[in-house]
Amino acid sequence: MKEKYDFHEIEAKWQEYWSGKGLNKTDTDASREKFYCLEMFPYPSGKIHMGHVRNYAIGDVIARYKKMRGFNVLHPMGWDAFGMPAENAAIKHGLHPAKWTYENIESMKKQLDRMGLNYDWDREVTTCSPEYYKWNQWFFLRLLEKGLAYRKSSFVNWCPSCATVLANEQVIDGKCWRCDSLVIQKELEQWFFRITRYAEELLRDCDKLTGWPERVVLMQKHWIGKSEGAEVDFPVQGMDEKIKIFTTRPDTLFGVTFMCIAPGHPLAEKLVRDKDKLNAIKEKYGKIEEKVGFFTGQYAVNPLTDRKVPIYVANFVLMEYGTGAIMSVPAHDQRDFEFAGEYDLPVVPVIVPEKSAGGKDLPASEFKQAYEDEGILVNSGNFSGLKSSQAKTEIGKYIEEKGLGKRTINYKLRDWGISRQRYWGTPIPVIYCDKCGIVPVPEKDLPVILPEDVKFTGKGGSPLAESEEFRKVKCPKCSGEARRETDTMDTFVDSSWYFVRYCSKRDENPLDKRNISYWMPVDQYIGGIEHAVLHLLYSRFFTKALRDLEVLPFDEPFLNLLTQGMVCKETLRCPEHDWLFPEEAQDGKCVLCGRPVDRGRVEKMSKSRKNVIDPDALIRRYGADTMRLFSLFAAPPERDLEWSDKGVEGAHRFLNRVWGIVYKNSDSKNSNELPVTSDKLKTKEKPGDSSLVIRHSLLLVRKTHQTIKKVTGDIDREYHFNTAIAALMELINEISSFTPEADEDRASLFFALKSILLMLAPFAPHIGEELWEAIGEKSSIFESPWPVWDEALAKEEEVELVIQVNGKLRAKLLVPAGLSDEEARQRSLEDAKVKEIISGKEINKVVVVKGKLVNIVTSNK
RNA sequence: GCCGGAGUGGCGGAAUUGGCAGACGCAAGGGACUUAAAAUCCCUCGGAACCUCGUUCUGUACGAGUUCGAGUCUCGUCUCCGGCACCA
Numbered sequence: 001m002k003e004k005y006d007f008h009e010i011e012a013k014w015q016e017y018w019s020g021k022g023l024n025k026t027d028t029d030a031s032r033e034k035f036y037c038l039e040m041f042p043y044p045s046g047k048i049h050m051g052h053v054r055n056y057a058i059g060d061v062i063a064r065y066k067k068m069r070g071f072n073v074l075h076p077m078g079w080d081a082f083g084m085p086a087e088n089a090a091i092k093h094g095l096h097p098a099k100w101t102y103e104n105i106e107s108m109k110k111q112l113d114r115m116g117l118n119y120d121w122d123r124e125v126t127t128c129s130p131e132y133y134k135w136n137q138w139f140f141l142r143l144l145e146k147g148l149a150y151r152k153s154s155f156v157n158w159c160p161s162c163a164t165v166l167a168n169e170q171v172i173d174g175k176c177w178r179c180d181s182l183v184i185q186k187e188l189e190q191w192f193f194r195i196t197r198y199a200e201e202l203l204r205d206c207d208k209l210t211g212w213p214e215r216v217v218l219m220q221k222h223w224i225g226k227s228e229g230a231e232v233d234f235p236v237q238g239m240d241e242k243i244k245i246f247t248t249r250p251d252t253l254f255g256v257t258f259m260c261i262a263p264g265h266p267l268a269e270k271l272v273r274d275k276d277k278l279n280a281i282k283e284k285y286g287k288i289e290e291k292v293g294f295f296t297g298q299y300a301v302n303p304l305t306d307r308k309v310p311i312y313v314a315n316f317v318l319m320e321y322g323t324g325a326i327m328s329v330p331a332h333d334q335r336d337f338e339f340a341g342e343y344d345l346p347v348v349p350v351i352v353p354e355k356s357a358g359g360k361d362l363p364a365s366e367f368k369q370a371y372e373d374e375g376i377l378v379n380s381g382n383f384s385g386l387k388s389s390q391a392k393t394e395i396g397k398y399i400e401e402k403g404l405g406k407r408t409i410n411y412k413l414r415d416w417g418i419s420r421q422r423y424w425g426t427p428i429p430v431i432y433c434d435k436c437g438i439v440p441v442p443e444k445d446l447p448v449i450l451p452e453d454v455k456f457t458g459k460g461g462s463p464l465a466e467s468e469e470f471r472k473v474k475c476p477k478c479s480g481e482a483r484r485e486t487d488t489m490d491t492f493v494d495s496s497w498y499f500v501r502y503c504s505k506r507d508e509n510p511l512d513k514r515n516i517s518y519w520m521p522v523d524q525y526i527g528g529i530e531h532a533v534l535h536l537l538y539s540r541f542f543t544k545a546l547r548d549l550e551v552l553p554f555d556e557p558f559l560n561l562l563t564q565g566m567v568c569k570e571t572l573r574c575p576e577h578d579w580l581f582p583e584e585a586q587d588g589k590c591v592l593c594g595r596p597v598d599r600g601r602v603e604k605m606s607k608s609r610k611n612v613i614d615p616d617a618l619i620r621r622y623g624a625d626t627m628r629l630f631s632l633f634a635a636p637p638e639r640d641l642e643w644s645d646k647g648v649e650g651a652h653r654f655l656n657r658v659w660g661i662v663y664k665n666s667d668s669k670n671s672n673e674l675p676v677t678s679d680k681l682k683t684k685e686k687p688g689d690s691s692l693v694i695r696h697s698l699l700l701v702r703k704t705h706q707t708i709k710k711v712t713g714d715i716d717r718e719y720h721f722n723t724a725i726a727a728l729m730e731l732i733n734e735i736s737s738f739t740p741e742a743d744e745d746r747a748s749l750f751f752a753l754k755s756i757l758l759m760l761a762p763f764a765p766h767i768g769e770e771l772w773e774a775i776g777e778k779s780s781i782f783e784s785p786w787p788v789w790d791e792a793l794a795k796e797e798e799v800e801l802v803i804q805v806n807g808k809l810r811a812k813l814l815v816p817a818g819l820s821d822e823e824a825r826q827r828s829l830e831d832a833k834v835k836e837i838i839s840g841k842e843i844n845k846v847v848v849v850k851g852k853l854v855n856i857v858t859s860n861k
Numbered sequence: 862g863c864c865g866g867a868g869u870g871g872c873g874g875a876a877u878u879g880g881c882a883g884a885c886g887c888a889a890g891g892g893a894c895u896u897a898a899a900a901u902c903c904c905u906c907g908g909a910a911c912c913u914c915g916u917u918c919u920g921u922a923c924g925a926g927u928u929c930g931a932g933u934c935u936c937g938u939c940u941c942c943g944g945c946a947c948c949a
Contacts (some may be wrong), residue, residue, distance in 0.1 A: 158877065215865055219944060222864070227948075247949060260949090284920060288947060316947045326949045334862095411949060501863085532944080633886070640942090642873060646887050660901090713877080723875065726885035733885090736902095802881050807930045809881060847929050853880050856927045 005659035007623030010770040024600025035071035037063040040527030044104040050567040052628035060499030064762035068786040076502040078125030089457040127494035133426040158186035192415040207339035211560030232405035234300040246322035248461035251391035252329040254380040255350035260314035261325040271296040284315040303404040337370040423463040433475035433482035496542035525558040565640035569611040571600030579610040600672040626652040632721040804855040821848040827852040
């Protein structure tokens with residue numbers, strides 16, 4: 001064994017050993033209990049970043065730990081390989097997206113291997129390979145048969161910079177999720193997946209997601225956005241038309257004083273004569289800053305009161321939600337109230353607060369703002385006097401009986417538009433024939449392969465549309481001339497089922513039932529919070545849809561979800577050179593111009609702000625084990641992690657200490673044959689035989705058992721790696737102040753060392769293996785079982801009893817563990833210090849917490 | 862605006878069920894070793910007061926409350942972070 005910890009040498013050595021011995025290969029023995037550990041696969045941008053490092057370090061610890069605990073573990077990795085950057089690279093540098101992508105995969109794979117991650121590369125999934133995307137197409141066709149995929153024309157979110165459509169979930173603050181460009185509305189023919197058919201189930205099954213962070217479940221619930229209410233038809237006066245509205249407040253129906261329809265509402269063209277006015281409003285559609293509208297000149301009739309109300313066109317009424325038309329109740333809706341004020345419309349209160357029930361109507365002029373809470377109905381015909389909640393039901397029933405409308409449920413969730421006007425994605429397998437219409441590509445012709453010889457100009461339109469060879473095709477039905485769909489699928493389709501693909505080997509059928517039912521669902525999924533709705537919602541939908549296609553035998557794909565926090569670092573800015581990389585600032589000065597550098601706030605690491613650390617550089621300097629250890633120690637996984645160069649050094653120092661201690665004691669392996677059992681130590685504990693040395697030894701053994709208990713508990717309970725590592729550090733501190741003298745000491749020390757290596761191994765696998773070998777072990781440390789603790793040995797035989805008087809700490813007593821409450825009480829009262837404090841006072845009460853604390857409560861404090 | 866989450870030393874963070882606040886690490890200060898430095902090792906380290914040992918008081922964003930006892934539970938306030946946001 002070398003004296004110095006040479007991480008370069010040992011990391012290379014063990015990485016080779018693991019792959020050579022096939023230690024990371026998945027065992028297919030289905031009789032063992034399985035554990036499927038999965039991290040979100042990366043987009044192959046070319047280089048891994050600290051976010052990946054953290055994500056994959058967490059997953060690797062879990063996978064290695066579960067293996068040591070005896071589970072049959074599936075721990076795969078792959079590439080979310082379709083997407084825009086590859087295409088942009090093609091436009092910019094003339095590199096084919098496929099070449100660019102596969103080269104990136106090669107180099108990123110090497111980076112991941114250098115981190116010492118135990119992936120089974122035999123199951124690698126690359127979504128841009130035809131063998132993979134063939135199944136996207138296959139699923140598409142099945143969904144089409146089921147009516148779950150359909151084509152329609154609609155206004156869509158369009159990113160001018162990406163020149164493609166975005167799904168609702170992909171628009172963040174009105175901007176593109178990928179490039180931050182302002183998203184505009186554009187009318188297009190698009191393919192959709194009918195996710196809304198599963199809205200109710202997706203919502204209901206949120207209750208099954210017990211292993212998910214609550215906030216993610218909540219975000220999904222909000223996104224689905226269920227609301228109960230009623231649809232009511234308002235006939236248009238003098239026309240044979242009805243305006244259907246949706247309301248969650250049928251109890252306010254008697255307070256309707258006007259109506260608003262969306263500018264894009266089908267009736268708008270009919271009702272409005274002045275098209276210029278209508279177009280002007282259309283321009284302002286979706287603009288939050290101003291709420292504008294105009295009177296159409298037409299009236300509708302409130303079916304409950306037979307009173308006529310004016311119909312307005314308003315820019316804030318959304319065509320996409322509800323029915324595209326609303327009834328306006330200014331007395332009980334703040335926005336309607338403001339609109340009514342603007343256009344001088346009447347305010348008719350029909351709900352009064354419960355407290356003032358029976359009181360008189362509020363005159364409209366006294367209304368300063370809308371009363372939006374529930375209450376008691378007034379001015380509401382036969383329904384007056386009812387509570388809002390009752391009235392909702394009663395009015396709902398009434399309109400149903402009279403055929404005026406019905407009670408309904410509305411969701412905010414929209415169908416998932418999957419068409420993308422891009423090249424680097426899965427071709428949508430349909431053919432358009434003038435005679436036969438939309439014809440699905442026959443299954444035998446799958447996959448529809450992306451043509452290679454395509455020009456990337458970056459000038460509007462899909463490159464596929466430019467390819468004659470691709471577009472021109474014979475109709476599968478009539479053999480006449482036809483054309484292929486040239487849009488490709490949203491890449492979120494790829495990631496909606498990749499976890500299923502891992503369950504089978506590459507040469508096996510991806511839909512093999514046996515493999516799927518053994519491995520799925522994923523036991524632990526780990527990834528960033530940014531997918532709280534996007535990917536996680538799509539995957540849940542896909543799982544349910546595929547279940548209904550009898551491909552998957554379960555309802556939910558991910559049992560437990562861990563959303564790791566972001567990796568952050570302070571930003572540096574030079575007045576002249578703007579953002580600086582960490583190495584561009586030295587001693588608070590810019591290395592380029594020598595000006596003092598502004599230290600900005602701690603923000604998520606991002607290339608644009610240059611507050612990034614290159615994982616490769618870190619591995620070169622400290623090794624993968626140090627990098628892993630630091631990113632696991634600095635914060636609990638779900639919280640944001642603040643990068644600290646000093647902290648990295650601390651982690652490195654710790655590994656050096658472990659190395660040094662094993663080096664110093666590597667001769668103690670001769671004592672291996674002396675087992676440290678609880679019997680043995682107990683006999684040594686007998687009175688008269690407690691020499692100092694043995695006592696010392698016992699303490700170390702006890703500390704070791706306590707550490708095993710603590711570390712195991714910390715990992716099992718919510719993956720608190722930071723406190724687990726802290727416990728290992730404590731044990732190392734203990735060991736380093738331990739000097740063995742007798743053989744028993746050496747045996748105790750050896751036991752402590754062995755335990756610590758086993759527990760350190762999942763965090764820092766290379767040094768774990770190396771030191772394991774150094775202490776004389778022959779097989780891989782990862783083939784050894786996780787250590788177990790002996791409760792009897794972990795137990796302290798003496799505990800510190802805290803004595804409080806009136807809740808204030810006054811004394812501490814060392815007492816035998818298991819002391820009875822009565823005795824604890826006695827001893828506390830006898831304590832000299834306590835006696836002094838309580839003298840002359842009356843004892844009202846003594847509270848005893850077993851083995852922990854005594855609180856003496858006296859009068860006149 | 863609505864819905865979540867958080868607020869603990871100089872810093873990252875511990876405190877698992879209401880029971881010793883500050884584990885572990887970083888930084889800082891002091892010491893040992895060294896010609897010197899680095900590395901390493903040892904000690905100190907929330908604040909304040911005082912009879913310098915030591916002891917007392919105080920302290921988990923702020924204000925109240927429940928309790929023998931509150932970082933932890935309840936109510937109110939402030940700040941920060943995240944999500945949704947014309948959703949009828």
